[in-house]
Amino acid sequence: xxxxxxxxxxxxxxxxxxxxxxxxxxxxxxxxxxxxxxxxxxxxxxxxxxxxxxxxxxxxxxxxxxxxxxxxxxxxxxxxxxxxxxxxxxxxxxxxxxxxxxxxxxxxxxxxxxxxxxxxxxxxxxxxxxxxxxxxxxxxxxxxxxxxxxxxxxxxxxxxxxxxxxxxxxxxxxxxxxxxxxxxxxxxxxxxxxxxxxxxxxxxxxxxxxxxxxxxxxxxxxxxxxxxxxxxxxxxxxxxxxxxxxxxxxxxxxxxxxxxxxxxxxxxxxxxxxxxxxxxxxxxxxxxxxxxxxxxxxxxxxxxxxxxxxxxxxxxxxxxxxxxxxxxxxxxxxxxxxxxxxxxxxxxxxxxxxxxxxxxxxxxxxxxxxxxxxxxxxxxxxxxxxxxxxxxxxxxxxxxxxxxxxxxxxxxxxxxxxxxxxxxxxxxxxxxxxxxxxxxxxxxxxxxxxxxxxxxxxxxxxxxxxxxxxxxxxxxxxxxx
Amino acid sequence: xxxxxxxxxxxxxxxxxxxxxxxxxxxxxxxxxxxxxxxxxxxxxxxxxxxxxxxxxxxxxxxxxxxxxxxxxxxxxxxxxxxxxxxxxxxxxxxxxxxxxxxxxxxxxxxxxxxxxxxxxxxxxxxxxxxxxxxxxxxxxxxxxxxxxxxxxxxxxxxxxxxxxxxxxxxxxxxxxxxxxxxxxxxxxxxxxxxxxxxxxxxxxxxxxxxxxxxxxxxxxxxxxxxxxxxxxxxxxxxxxxxxxxxxxxxxxxxxxxxxxxxxxxxxxxxxxxxxxxxxxxxxxxxxxxxxxxxxxxxxxxxxxxxxxxxxxxxxxxxxxxxxxxxxxxxxxxxxxxxxxxxxxxxxxxxxxxxxxxxxxxxxxxxxxxxxxxxxxxxxxxxxxxxxxxxxxxxxxxxxxxxxxxxxxxxxxxxxxxxxxxxxxxxxxxxxxxxxxxxxxxxxxxxxxxxxxxxxx
Numbered sequence: 001x002x003x004x005x006x007x008x009x010x011x012x013x014x015x016x017x018x019x020x021x022x023x024x025x026x027x028x029x030x031x032x033x034x035x036x037x038x039x040x041x042x043x044x045x046x047x048x049x050x051x052x053x054x055x056x057x058x059x060x061x062x063x064x065x066x067x068x069x070x071x072x073x074x075x076x077x078x079x080x081x082x083x084x085x086x087x088x089x090x091x092x093x094x095x096x097x098x099x100x101x102x103x104x105x106x107x108x109x110x111x112x113x114x115x116x117x118x119x120x121x122x123x124x125x126x127x128x129x130x131x132x133x134x135x136x137x138x139x140x141x142x143x144x145x146x147x148x149x150x151x152x153x154x155x156x157x158x159x160x161x162x163x164x165x166x167x168x169x170x171x172x173x174x175x176x177x178x179x180x181x182x183x184x185x186x187x188x189x190x191x192x193x194x195x196x197x198x199x200x201x202x203x204x205x206x207x208x209x210x211x212x213x214x215x216x217x218x219x220x221x222x223x224x225x226x227x228x229x230x231x232x233x234x235x236x237x238x239x240x241x242x243x244x245x246x247x248x249x250x251x252x253x254x255x256x257x258x259x260x261x262x263x264x265x266x267x268x269x270x271x272x273x274x275x276x277x278x279x280x281x282x283x284x285x286x287x288x289x290x291x292x293x294x295x296x297x298x299x300x301x302x303x304x305x306x307x308x309x310x311x312x313x314x315x316x317x318x319x320x321x322x323x324x325x326x327x328x329x330x331x332x333x334x335x336x337x338x339x340x341x342x343x344x345x346x347x348x349x350x351x352x353x354x355x356x357x358x359x360x361x362x363x364x365x366x367x368x369x370x371x372x373x374x375x376x377x378x379x380x381x382x383x384x385x386x387x388x389x390x391x392x393x394x395x396x397x398x399x400x401x402x403x404x405x406x407x408x409x410x411x412x413x414x415x416x417x418x419x420x421x422x423x424x425x426x427x428x429x430x431x432x433x434x435x436x437x438x439x440x441x442x443x444x445x446x447x448x449x450x451x452x453x454x455x456x457x458x459x460x461x462x463x464x465x466x467x468x469x470x471x472x473x474x475x476x477x478x479x480x481x
Numbered sequence: 482x483x484x485x486x487x488x489x490x491x492x493x494x495x496x497x498x499x500x501x502x503x504x505x506x507x508x509x510x511x512x513x514x515x516x517x518x519x520x521x522x523x524x525x526x527x528x529x530x531x532x533x534x535x536x537x538x539x540x541x542x543x544x545x546x547x548x549x550x551x552x553x554x555x556x557x558x559x560x561x562x563x564x565x566x567x568x569x570x571x572x573x574x575x576x577x578x579x580x581x582x583x584x585x586x587x588x589x590x591x592x593x594x595x596x597x598x599x600x601x602x603x604x605x606x607x608x609x610x611x612x613x614x615x616x617x618x619x620x621x622x623x624x625x626x627x628x629x630x631x632x633x634x635x636x637x638x639x640x641x642x643x644x645x646x647x648x649x650x651x652x653x654x655x656x657x658x659x660x661x662x663x664x665x666x667x668x669x670x671x672x673x674x675x676x677x678x679x680x681x682x683x684x685x686x687x688x689x690x691x692x693x694x695x696x697x698x699x700x701x702x703x704x705x706x707x708x709x710x711x712x713x714x715x716x717x718x719x720x721x722x723x724x725x726x727x728x729x730x731x732x733x734x735x736x737x738x739x740x741x742x743x744x745x746x747x748x749x750x751x752x753x754x755x756x757x758x759x760x761x762x763x764x765x766x767x768x769x770x771x772x773x774x775x776x777x778x779x780x781x782x783x784x785x786x787x788x789x790x791x792x793x794x795x796x797x798x799x800x801x802x803x804x805x806x807x808x809x810x811x812x813x814x815x816x817x818x819x820x821x822x823x824x825x826x827x828x829x830x831x832x833x834x835x836x837x838x839x840x841x842x843x844x845x846x847x848x849x850x851x852x853x854x855x856x857x858x859x860x861x862x863x864x865x866x867x868x869x870x871x872x873x874x875x876x877x878x879x880x881x882x883x884x885x886x887x888x889x890x891x892x893x894x895x896x897x898x899x900x901x902x903x904x905x906x907x908x909x910x911x912x913x914x915x916x917x918x919x920x921x922x923x924x925x926x927x928x929x930x931x932x933x934x935x936x937x938x
Contacts, residue, residue, distance in 0.1 A: 070537070378864075380839060395854035398821055404849040409541075410864045413836035417864040419847065425854040 029086035035059065038186055041086050045155050045189075048162060058175035058185030065179045071342040072371040072403055073311050075284065078249060085187040085220070144202075149233075150195040151206055154222050157193035164195055168226055172255040172292045172319070180251040181288040188222035188253070196231040196262075205461050207236035221252040227262035229295065234265040236464055250309075252287045260295025260322065265303070269464055271471050272308035279338025279367075282310025289316035293325030293351075301328040302345065303459045305468040307475040310339060315373065317346035320354035320382075327356040330456040332468070334449075334475050335368030335400070344374035344405075349385035349415070358389040361453050365396035365476060371403035378415040385412065391421040394452055396445070396476070446473035490548040491531065491633070494667055497554070498523060498636050515602060515638060518620045522635030525625040532629050538756075541812045541844040542783045547726045547752045550696055552667035554637070555580030561659060567689060569905045572655035575642055579660050580668040582640060592648030592680070598641035598671055617675050619643075622704035622732040628756060630728045634669055634702040641671030646682045646711075653683035653716075653903065658699055661691040665698070672703040676711035676739075683714040683903065688750065690725045696751075699727035707739035707766075714902055716744045720913055723751040723778065730756045737763035744901055746910055747782040748775040748917055758787040761795040761823075772801035773897040775914055776809035776841075777921050783812040790823035790853075798829040802897050804890055805834065805841040806921045813845045815860070821852045830860040835867065835893060837921065886922045891915060 029037055038059055042052040067078075144151050150161060157165050175185040196202055227233050250272070256264050266289075275282025285308075291300040302316040312335075318327030329345040347356035356376065364370040370393065378385045393402035404421045426448050434444035449472055450457070457465050498519050502510075510516050531548065532539035561578035564586050573590040576583045582597045598619075619641075625632035644654065660666050676682060690697045707713055719727065727750060733741055747753050759768045774782040788797040803811035817828045834843040847860040867889050875885035894914055901907040 393849075393851065395851065395856075398824070398852070398854045400854075401850065401852045403851070404847070404860070406847060406862070408843070408845040408862055408864060410834070410836060410843045411839075411841075413839050413841060413866055415836070415864060416866070418861075419863070420861040421847070421849060421859065423849060423851050423856060423858040425856075 029084055031084050032081045033059075033083070033085055033187065037085050041187060041189065044086065045158070047158055050166060051158060054170065054175060055186050058182050059187075061176040062179065062182035062186055065176075065182055068179050071313050072369065072373075072405075073313060073340045073342050075311055075340075078284070080183070083249060086189060147200050147203070148197040149200060149202055150193065152193055154188070154191040154193050154224065157224075161193070161195070164226065165193070165224065168224055168255065168257055169222075170255075172257060172290045173253050173288050178288060180286045181253050184220045184222060184251050184253045184288070188220045191222035191224070191252070193223075194225040194233060194235065196227045196233045198229040198231060200228075200231045202231070202233040205234045205236050207238070219248075219250050219252070221250075223252065223254040224257075225255070225264055225266070226257045227259065227264045227298075229259045230261040232263045234267070234461060236267045236269075236461060238269045238271075238464070238467070249284045250286065252289075254287070254289040254316075256291030256300055258291065258293050258295070258298035258300050258325075261297045262295070263299040263301075264291060265301045266291070266316070267460055267464055268302075268304040268306075269460075269468050269471065270304065270306045270308050270312070271475070273310075274308050274337065274339050274475075275310040277337050279310070282339070283308065285309040285312045285314065287314040289314060290319070290346075291317070291327075292319040293322045293327065293354075295325075296322040296351070297324045298322050299326040299328075301326075301330075301459070303330040303456065304332070304343075305456070305460070305464075305471065306331070306333040306341060306343060307471045309341075312339075312341040312343055315344050315346055317348070318356065319348045319350065320356065320385075321350045322354075323351040324353045325351055326354070328459075329356075329358045329360070330459045331360045332363070332453045332456045332472070333360070333370055333372075334363040334472060335365070335370045336475055337366040337368060339366075339368040341369070342371040342373055344372045346375040347377070347387060349376075349378045349382040349387070352381070352383040353385070354382055355386045356388075358387070358391075359455055360389075360391045361394070361456055362392070362402060363394045363396065363449055363452070363472075363476075364400035364402050367399045369401040369403070371405060372421075373405040373407075375407040375409070376417055376419070377407075377409045378412050378417065380411045382412050383414050385415040385417075387415075387417045387419075389417075389419040391419075392452070393421070393423045394449070395423065395425050442476075443473075445476055449473075449476060489530070490545075491552065491667070494552065494554055495523065495526075495636055514618070514620070518625070518635045519638050522625040522632045522638070525632035526629060526636055529629050529632070531633075538628070538785065538814075541810070542752075542754060542781060544752075547696075547698065550665035550698070552665045552698055554667055554669070555640070561586065565659070565691075567657075567687070568655070568685070569909045570653065570903060572653050572685065573650060574655045574657065575644070576655070577640060577658045577668070577670060579662055579666060580640055580658070580670070582642065590650055590652070592646060592650045593654060593682075594645040594647065596643040596645075598643060599639055601643075602639060617673070617706050619671060619673050619704065622706075622734055623702050623730060628730060630700055630754075630756075631702055631730050634671060634700050634730070637669040637700075638671055640669065641673075644672070644674040644684075646674070646676045646680050648677075649681050653685055655685050655687065657685075657687040657689060658701070659689045659691065660697045662697070663692065663694055665695045666692075668697060668699045668701075670699070670701045672701070672705075674703065674705045674713075676705075676707050676713055678708045679710045681712040683716070685716045685718060685906075686729070687718040688725055688727050689721050692724070696724040696726060699725070699729070701727065701729045703729070703731045705731065705733040707733065707735045707741060709736050709763075710738045712740040712742075714742045714744075716901070716906070717746065717755065719745065719747040719753045719782075720749040720910075722749060723780065725750045726752040728754045728756075731758070733759045733768070735759065735761050735763070735766040735768065738765045740766070741768045743768070743770045744898060745770075745772040745784065746898065746914075747773065747784075748914060750780070752781045752783075754783040754785070756785045758789065759797070760789045760791060761797065762791050764792045764794045766792070767796045769797070770799040770801070771897045771900070772813075773894055773914075774803040774805070774811045775894060775917050775921075776803065776811055777806045777917070777924075778809060779807070780809045781812070782810075785814045785816075787816040787818065788828065790817070790819045790826045790828060792822065793824045793826070795823065796827045798827075799831070800897060801832045802894060803834045803843065804837065804894060804918070804921075805843055806837040806924075808838070808840040810842040810844070812843075813862075814848065815846075816848045816850065817858060817860070819849075819851045819853050819856050819858060824853050824855040826853060826856040826858065828856070828858040832860075832862040833893070834862075834864045835890065836864065837866075883919070883922045887915070887918045890918050890922070894918070
């Protein structure tokens, strides 16, 4: 093994910048999707019978569905039969400590700066690192276990907490919710599972690093977070991906469940490979994210910084079922070159006195297209519902496009819904002012964009906010002048 | 033709069109633009059928209850002896009674040429142009491919009028459809209006029915050209009765420095769908769109607007408001497109809604699509109720609750039509709306009283 690794290291180590491929032996299922593959995945993961049935149900529903076409995005048709639906790093047994982990995987994480090491403990971040579909390491588990918090991979949760998984899996995003959610339900490989028991405030930010690795592998993550009565959890998700020529499909599903008085804060920084300047390559990010405030006074807050992916297509949503529950959505979507984004949120007001707030900032540069699409729905029973939405767009250059599609549906007279949107550009006077003070144009643009995005950035956890600011600057490189 | 089975609503109306196309020789078809348009309409309808809520553009409007009646197209020679006094102003009346043009009501007016479309067609003329220019001809702005009701309008193409305004007319032009029938009536009208350079005109498009027993369904398509520096005020009156339904598709093409100002008042007709689009094709063109719905019972108003900025330095602004009571529904979809060449665009849009009942619904979708960077575009939308502080303030001054409510609603609505240029017409609209608001609020007060009695008994 060491001999092989050395050669591989020589070949790969010399040549990578931001995207790279880590060379781990992978176990690939043959390409294509049929019931056999689903049985294979389920068997590989040693899943109980009910889960296999659920996957098959989803697959059958998926077969009857048509690929949705309504979004404001354009891409060549995806051949779902040419994708691999399972890729897992080979392993002999479950690693018991960090030392047992394949050094190549460890190196990959180091490149990404994932704090697996002992000294990173001080950073206060527990990481459930997902490298292609299977979780290889989970830290801080003991510490969380003391509080009764379960933070593990989905496969592990299926083995060890089947009751919880069975109760909540698919309860927010049903297996037949939409085309990509059905696909995910049929073939999901792994993901994260969090359960916070009643009254517990999770003492650290839980975080997962997703990485797409093996070529031509669609990644189908499934995340399930349950905050029991009166608990609090903050979850971070961040992504990087290696340089690739071929489009890769990512169709994840995230389900959040906040029971009475519970609060979930879910933050995403997404910087997957956006394709090169000509729009070649890049990830397709078609994700279904939804949370439900199940009990009274629950709160779910989504914060996202979307700078990567060739196509981003997602709407983190909140169903405000419990009385007095609160839903929030803070988003920055930045597109450059040929990137496309169609993102926004849905706030479904069902309970009384429910409140929601939407702040969306989109920045389009190069030849990119950036759309906000949102729905605020106040149902008949939702007395005194309150919504405030703000969608600001910034255009850099005149070959890009900004689009706003807000849907407002109100069926209760006591509702108060406000929506406003503006479109603007980076003013020459602003640039001139900053240039005059010796700030180069590119830095000045980053500065202005940061200011424009401030309202959202301040809702990110500290570590993420720093990263996000850098990301915004990097993503805009070459867009001015 | 398989899609046009007679069992589907409205499709039985098409049999005459179908026959006329069957009997036409290929040569006739090749040289007659009217026949071609009918055929295009028929083909488009066969392909798409009538819209359902599954179509994004018709998402919240369920047409089924309005199109299910056994409608008939106008037949015979019905005529209206004199124009009933509806509006408090003198006008140039271009009137259609039970779907048929009434030339005897029209006296020659200076600066306006009115041509009856039916007359052209019956004479066998193939000229659908407004004053002989191909670019200003029927079918140039509205294509049957755009929308199923435009397709239906083209397929049934017969009645309508071509208006050419060459000098400022002294009075507003009153384009009115008046019906009186015991049978459900389908009125299909096509208008083409052209304003020559430098002219200014006011056009009122009014839908009236005098019948109490049977519904009338209007399908009206209008194409309007504004030449350089011309100015049009277009007023849609939709404050008739519950049995009066309408689908109105209007497209305005504007050239340099032209101005258009549109007012839509929807307060009475059972169902109205307005699909209004304005193309600003040349620099410094300007458009203003005002819309007001005051709805009660099961009335439905659906306003779809689209403003396309295709040239630099154009301006558009839009203000739509609604007051929705009982089980009524107001739908608003406002699109603004700013194309890459349309730098220095100013586009504003706002939509405000007040709900007065728990069964009332408001669906709103303000939509921006921007492809130019040096632009100022904003939109805002709100849904809410009367501010209780304001009601309280008025009550402390001794106003009864109903009066306070009406006062505030009236002020809210007034912003939409207070700029209307014809003072007697503005006052008339204001009075009609005030009455309606009093009715709505009074009823709500009655209901509160009943609720109270229930609670205490």
